[in-house]
Amino acid sequence: MALYLLESSLCWLxxxxxxxxxxxxxxxxxxxxxxxxxxxxxxxxxxxLEIPVEWIIPTPEISLSAWLPMAEIGGMGPEIVVIPxxxxxxxxxxxxxxxxxxxxxxxxxxxxxxxxxxFLLYVKGSKKHFVGHTVVTTTRTHLxxxxxxWLFISRHNNFSTEETEKIVRHELAHIRGxxxxxxxxxxxxCILLWWSPPVYLYRRSLRTVHEYLADHAxxxxxxxxxxxxxxxRQAQSGMQPALANHFFHSQLKKxxxxxTKTQSGKTARxxxxxxxxxxxxxxxxxxxxxVLAQVSITxxxxxxxxxxxxxxxxxKSPAKIRITExxxxxxxxxxxxxxxxxxxGWGNPANPxxxxxxxxxxxxxxxxxxxxxxxxxxxxxxxxGESAIAAKGPRAAHGAVLVTTKNxxxxxxxxxxxxxxxxxxxxxxxxxxAFGKLMEFIGANLKYPQAARDASIEGTVVASFTVNADxxxxxxxxxxxxxxxxxxxxxxxxGLMPKWIPAxxxxxxxxxxxxxxxxxxxxxxxxxxxxxxxxxxxxxxxxxxxxxxSGCETSDSDQVAKKQCADKAMLEFxxxxxxxxxxxxxxxxxxxxxxxxxxxxxxxxxDASILRGIGNGCDEEVLRLVGEMPxxxxxxxxxxxxxxxxxxPIKFKLEAPAPKTDDLSKPQPAFPAKKKALEPSRxxxxxxxxxxxxxxxxEADVKPVTVRIMxxxxxxxFEQQVxxxxxxxxxxxxLGSAPKGVAYIVVSQEGLxxxxxxxxxx
Numbered sequence: 001m002a003l004y005l006l007e008s009s010l011c012w013l014x015x016x017x018x019x020x021x022x023x024x025x026x027x028x029x030x031x032x033x034x035x036x037x038x039x040x041x042x043x044x045x046x047x048x049l050e051i052p053v054e055w056i057i058p059t060p061e062i063s064l065s066a067w068l069p070m071a072e073i074g075g076m077g078p079e080i081v082v083i084p085x086x087x088x089x090x091x092x093x094x095x096x097x098x099x100x101x102x103x104x105x106x107x108x109x110x111x112x113x114x115x116x117x118x119f120l121l122y123v124k125g126s127k128k129h130f131v132g133h134t135v136v137t138t139t140r141t142h143l144x145x146x147x148x149x150w151l152f153i154s155r156h157n158n159f160s161t162e163e164t165e166k167i168v169r170h171e172l173a174h175i176r177g178x179x180x181x182x183x184x185x186x187x188x189x190c191i192l193l194w195w196s197p198p199v200y201l202y203r204r205s206l207r208t209v210h211e212y213l214a215d216h217a218x219x220x221x222x223x224x225x226x227x228x229x230x231x232x233r234q235a236q237s238g239m240q241p242a243l244a245n246h247f248f249h250s251q252l253k254k255x256x257x258x259x260t261k262t263q264s265g266k267t268a269r270x271x272x273x274x275x276x277x278x279x280x281x282x283x284x285x286x287x288x289x290x291v292l293a294q295v296s297i298t299x300x301x302x303x304x305x306x307x308x309x310x311x312x313x314x315x316k317s318p319a320k321i322r323i324t325e326x327x328x329x330x331x332x333x334x335x336x337x338x339x340x341x342x343x344x345g346w347g348n349p350a351n352p353x354x355x356x357x358x359x360x361x362x363x364x365x366x367x368x369x370x371x372x373x374x375x376x377x378x379x380x381x382x383x384x385g386e387s388a389i390a391a392k393g394p395r396a397a398h399g400a401v402l403v404t405t406k407n408x409x410x411x412x413x414x415x416x417x418x419x420x421x422x423x424x425x426x427x428x429x430x431x432x433x434a435f436g437k438l439m440e441f442i443g444a445n446l447k448y449p450q451a452a453r454d455a456s457i458e459g460t461v462v463a464s465f466t467v468n469a470d471x472x473x474x475x476x477x478x479x480x481x482x483x484x485x486x487x488x489x490x491x492x493x494x495g496l497m498p499k500w501i502p503a504x505x506x507x508x509x510x511x512x513x514x515x516x517x518x519x520x521x522x523x524x525x526x527x528x529x530x531x532x533x534x535x536x537x538x539x540x541x542x543x544x545x546x547x548x549x550s551g552c553e554t555s556d557s558d559q560v561a562k563k564q565c566a567d568k569a570m571l572e573f574x575x576x577x578x579x580x581x582x583x584x585x586x587x588x589x590x591x592x593x594x595x596x597x598x599x600x601x602x603x604x605x606x607d608a609s610i611l612r613g614i615g616n617g618c619d620e621e622v623l624r625l626v627g628e629m630p631x632x633x634x635x636x637x638x639x640x641x642x643x644x645x646x647x648x649p650i651k652f653k654l655e656a657p658a659p660k661t662d663d664l665s666k667p668q669p670a671f672p673a674k675k676k677a678l679e680p681s682r683x684x685x686x687x688x689x690x691x692x693x694x695x696x697x698x699e700a701d702v703k704p705v706t707v708r709i710m711x712x713x714x715x716x717x718f719e720q721q722v723x724x725x726x727x728x729x730x731x732x733x734x735l736g737s738a739p740k741g742v743a744y745i746v747v748s749q750e751g752l753x754x755x756x757x758x759x760x761x762x
Contacts, residue, residue, distance in 0.1 A: 003047075003469065004047050004048070005196070007046075007047040007286045008043050008044055008046075008047055008196075008286075009043075009193070009196045009198055010285075010286065011042070011043040011046055011047065011196075011282050011285075011286050012039070012040065012043040012196075012198035012199065012202065013197075013198045014042060014278070014281075014282055015039035015042070015278070015282070016039075016201050016202060016546075018200055018274075018275075018278055019032070019035060019036065019205065020201075021037075022271050022274075022729065023035060023272070025204065025361070026259065026268050026271070026273075027208055027212075027261060027263050027264045028263040028264060028268070028269065029212040029213045029216060029577065030213065031211050031269075031272060033182070033206065033210070033213065033283060035272070035275070036202055036205060036206050036209065036420055037182065037185075037206070040186075040189070040202055042279065042280075042282070042323070043198075045141070045280050046283055046286050046287050047286045047287065047642075048287075049283065049287040053606065065425065067404070068202075071316040078612070089273060090291070093371055100195070101648070103194045103195060104191055104192065104194065106190050106194075107190060107191040107194045107439055110383075111187055111188075111191055114510045118147050118150075118152075118390060120141065121136065121138050121152055122136055122143075122150055122152075124138065124139070124497070125137055125138040126140070127150070132149060132172075132175065133146075133149045133150070133151055133172060133175050134150050134151065135151045135153065135168075136150050136152045136153070137153055137154075137155055138152060138153070138154050138155065139154075139155055139156075140154060140156075140762065141154055141156045141157075142154050143157075143169070144157065144167045144171060145391055146171040146172075146174045146175050146179075146180070147180055148578075149175050150170070151171045151175065153167070153588075159676060163507045166218055166222055166227060166230060169218050169222075170214045170215070170217070170218050171214070172217075173213060173214035173216075173217035174210060174214050174219070177210070177213055179210045179213075179214075182206055182207075182210065183207070183210075186199070186202060186203040186206060187203075189202075189203075197601045202758060207689065208254060208585050209256075211255055212255065212258050215227070215255055215258070215259055219259060224259050224260060227259070227262075228259060230254050231255065231256065241284060245600045247430045250331075271447040272534065285537055290307050306675065336510060336643075344451075347516075353399050354366065354398060355382075355384075355388070355399030355401050356388075356392055356395060356396050356398075356399070356400045356401070357369045357400075357401050357403070358392075358400065358401065358402045358403065359372065359403045360362055360403070360404060360405055361406065369401070369403065369583060372403065372405070376405050377404075377405060379403075379404040380401065380402070380403055380404075381401075381404075382399065382400075382401055382402075383396070383399060383400045383401075383402065384398075384399040384400075385399040388400040389505065389587060393718075394431055394435045394586070394587055396719040397587040397588045398588070399536055400495070403510045404554035410665050414427070414503060414504040414637075415431075415503050416467040416471075416500045416501060416503045416512050416514065417430070417431060417434035417435075417497065417500065417501050418434045418435070418437045418438035418441065418473075418497075418500060418501075419434075419437070419498055419500060419501055420433070420434065420437040421433035421434045421437060422501065430556070434501075437600050440491060441446040441493075441497065442518070443494055443730060445491050445493045446518070447489060448520060448522075449484055449485030449486055449488075449489050450485075451484045451485045452483075452484030452485055452486050452520060453522065454481075455484050455486035456522060457482055457483060457486065457520070458482075458520055458521050458522055459482035459519070459520060460480060460482070460517050460518065460519045460520075461478060461480060461481060461482055461486050461487055461490045461514045461517070461518045461519075461520065462478070462479040462480035462515060462516070462517045462518075463476060463477070463478055463479065463487075463490045463491065463494060463515070464477050464478075464512055464513060464514070464515045464516075465477070465494055465513070465516070466511060466512070466513050466514075466515060467503065467511065467512050467513075468502065468511050469509040469510055469511050470499070470500055470509070471499035471500045471501060471502050473494060473495075473497055473500065474726070475513075476491050476494050476495065478490070478491065478519075479515060482520065486518075486520050490516075490518050494516070495544070495719075536642070536643065537540040537598055537643040537644070537645050538635065538637060538642055538643065538644050539644070539645050541636060541644055542636060542637055542638070543559065543565070543635055543636035543637075543643060544635050544644065545599040545603070545632045545633060545634055545644050546562060546566035546567075546632060546633040547566040547567070547569050547573065547629075547632055547633075548566070548569070548582060548603075548630055548632060549565050549566045549568065549569025549570070549631060550569065551565070552565035552566050552569060552631065564632070573629070573652070574625065577625050577628060578621060578622070578625050578650070579621060580621075580652060580654075581616060581617030581618055581620075581621050582617075583616040583617045583719055584614075584615075584617055584618050584652060585654065587616050588654060589614055589615065589616040589618065589652065590614070590652055590653050590654055591614035591618075591646075591651070591652060591681065591729065592612065592614070592649050592650065592651045592652070592681075592699055592728070593610065593612065593613055593614055593618050593619055593622045593649070593650050593651075593652065594610070594611040594647060594648070594649045594650075595608060595609070595610055595611065595622045595623065595626055595647070595648050595650065596609055596610075596611045596647050596648075597609070597626055597645075597646055597648075598643055598644065598645050598646070598647060599634060599635060599644050599646055600643045601634050601640075601641035601642055601643055602631070602634065602641070603631040603632045603633060603634045605626060605627075605629055605631075605632065608623055608627065610622070610623065611647065618652050622650055626648075647729065649726070649728055651727060676702065676751075676752055676753065677752065677753040677755070678748065678753060678754060678755040679755065680698035680699060680700040680729075680747055680753040680755055681698065681699045681700070682698060682699050683697070683698040683747075683755070683757065684696075684697045684698070685697075685757055688759055688760060688762045689709070689734055689759075689760035689761065690759065690760070690762065691735070691761070691762045692734070692735055692736065693732050693733065693735060694709075694732070694733050694735055694759060695730075695731070695733075696726075696729065696730075696731055696732075696745060697729065698729050698732045698747065699727055699728050699729075700725075700727065700729070700747070700749065701727070701749065702726060702727045702751065703720060703725060703749055703750065704721065704723050704724075704725055704749065705721075705722050705725045705729065705747065705748070705749050706719070706720070706721045706722070706747070706748045706749075707719070707720050707722070707729065707731075707745070707746070708720075708742070708745070708746045708748075709733065709735075709738070709743055709746075709759065710743065710744050710746060711738060711739055711741065711744075712741055712742050712744050717735070717737060717738045717743065718733050718734075729747075735761055738761045739761065740761050740762060741745055741760075741761060742758060742759070742760060742761075743758075743759045743761050744756055744757070744758060744759065745759055746759075
């Protein structure tokens with residue numbers, strides 16, 4: 001905000017300087033008035049504009065993209081963890097802000113006093129109404145002035161009839177030109193920006209132009225000499241309301257000089273054309289310059305390693321480049337006593353259930369990708385959802401994996417790095433040193449936004465920025481956002497960074513794109529203060545909220561029967577109301593949308609948001625359906641109605657068309673086919689390696705599921721059979737009895753080969 005105010009003031013100073021040097025001496029008073037008003041507005045808008053850099057200096061440089069190499073912590077995806085320090089009042093909060101508001105209060109009181117003075121004069125004066133204006137004759141001594149369509153004249157002013165006629169004509173010019181609106185606008189700007197000198201220059205010049213316009217209107221029927229003598233003779237003191245247009249303005253000398261000045265010629269109007277180059281200059285100096293990205297990558301996911309089998313010996317594999325992301329997962333799905341909602345629509349699920357693979361821009365098979373030496377890989381990008389379709393077409397509905405090798409055209413010999421380690425000779429040590437310097441810089445400058453703290457917002461912000469060939473940073477954008485002011489804070493810290501050491505290609509500095517993940521995490525002792533029961537939003541209460549089903553709330557029914565009836569009514573409501581979006585059907589989009597909303601203590605639904613989406617209109621369809629739900633039966637805690645957060649998973653699944661009758665006549669295999677392998681979606685086990693606990697999350701078909709953790713000797717460490725499975729498994733498992741070494745997470749369902757995932761216990 002401070003930077004914006006400073007840039008606005010400098011922009012106004014630039015525009016006003018041009019006016020004072022060139023335009024203020026011209027007799028085009030109407031043009032000068034609109035120049036002052038328009039540049040006042042432009043000065044406030046230009047610092048907010050974003051101008052693509054390609055509009056300014058088109059540079060055909062090599063554009064690359066890479067994720068910053070982060071140090072791994074416990075085998076998980078490396079991230080910067082920001083824990084907020086105890087809040088300390090800054091100099092801005094303790095000194096500058098109080099002084100600013102004191103100035104605003106003083107200027108505001110002055111403004112209100114001026115309005116009250118004029119209003120009292122109007123109320124106490126005698127009024128005579130005319131078409132378009134009202135003459136108010138007052139008993140107080142003051143100079144003639146106008147405000148709005150009121151013209152004030154004191155009984156104690158000794159003017160002749162001719163002089164009064166000239167004064168009235170002058171003030172009527174103010175009234176017909178709506179000059180009071182300009183005065184009020186400038187007064188409000190001066191209240192808010194009382195510390196900025198350019199706004200006072202604008203106010204003074206605009207009032208002077210108002211007098212030039214009014215004088216010009218009078219001189220159409222009155223001789224200059226007579227009118228000038230009237231101004232000089234009557235330049236007396238008296239009450240002068242601050243907000244009014246006065247006949248005897250203080251800029252008397254300038255007015256008389258302008259009255260006697262020869263009218264500006266038509267060629268002088270050409271000066272106003274120079275405003276356009278001036279406008280371009282102001283935009284170059286003060287507008288934000290943004291680089292237009294050719295491809296917008298909106299989501300990154302982990303490249304999962306192949307699952308190991310219990311009898312397979314752990315093998316040491318070459319280092320791999322991994323793209324990691326910490327996803328916010330819903331905390332509870334136990335909503336319908338094991339029931340799950342599946343939306344089935346007719347469509348074409350013929351799209352492959354695996355992503356497309358590209359090496360250096362060429363599409364390849366998965367076998368080709370597996371044959372690439374990990375040591376030759378420079379970069380891996382994973383696109384999914386709409387970003388994959390936008391980059392690679394509808395065939396990429398299930399994602400796209402983009403691999404760039406070190407031999408790819410345009411790949412740099414050395415990636416950019418944070419400055420401070422240029423003296424280190426070894427390349428790897430220099431890279432590690434630069435990474436450490438970057439972490440020190442971020443740790444010293446990054447603050448936890450107060451809004452995020454108050455809202456208990458945690459998560460990972462991923463920022464993208466360009467390191468230009470000269471080392472400067474530009475095109476700072478947020479790839480992944482969590483809100484609460486965290487995005488702006490990350491962008492602010494990146495803006496504070498010094499010039500980097502640019503990427504090198506063939507001994508020449510080139511432009512490259514970097515991505516920086518920053519994790520915000522609240523310390524346990526810094527959570528917001530507990531709210532009262534009336535204000536607090538619960539996740540689990542003694543009596544959960546229920547959907548209002550017909551006949552479900554009969555007095556003789558127990559709570560279990562009421563809930564079962566309400567769950568059935570909600571399922572019927574969803575099945576009848578929800579529709580499979582056409583865009584999702586065409587793209588073959590399937591998956592689970594998790595929507596979160598609050599059932600408040602009055603039963604109304606509010607704050608609906610998507611915790612996990614799948615895109616292509618499915619998220620919007622779920623939000624629409626939730627918005628159409630009737631008021632619920634509110635949840636209760638200790639006998640009182642309370643606010644309760646409710647998480648609802650809705651699964652979208654395309655059902656393939658029935659097979660043709662011709663297919664049924666084909667010969668069937670003599671032996672039964674091999675069982676299909678269980679492939680749970682969104683599987684994660686974190687942290688991995690783990691020491692005390694591991695959180696296991698996955699989604700699978702709605703039928704009984706068994707989860708086991710076994711050590712290398714096939715001994716069962718943990719086992720859970722979920723007979724009533726709602727399609728989502730999310731549990732934190734205690735590993736206290738597990739021996740150190742390799743363990744295996746085994747997920748099994750009837751009729752499918754078990755799914756196995758390797759876990760390292762430390």
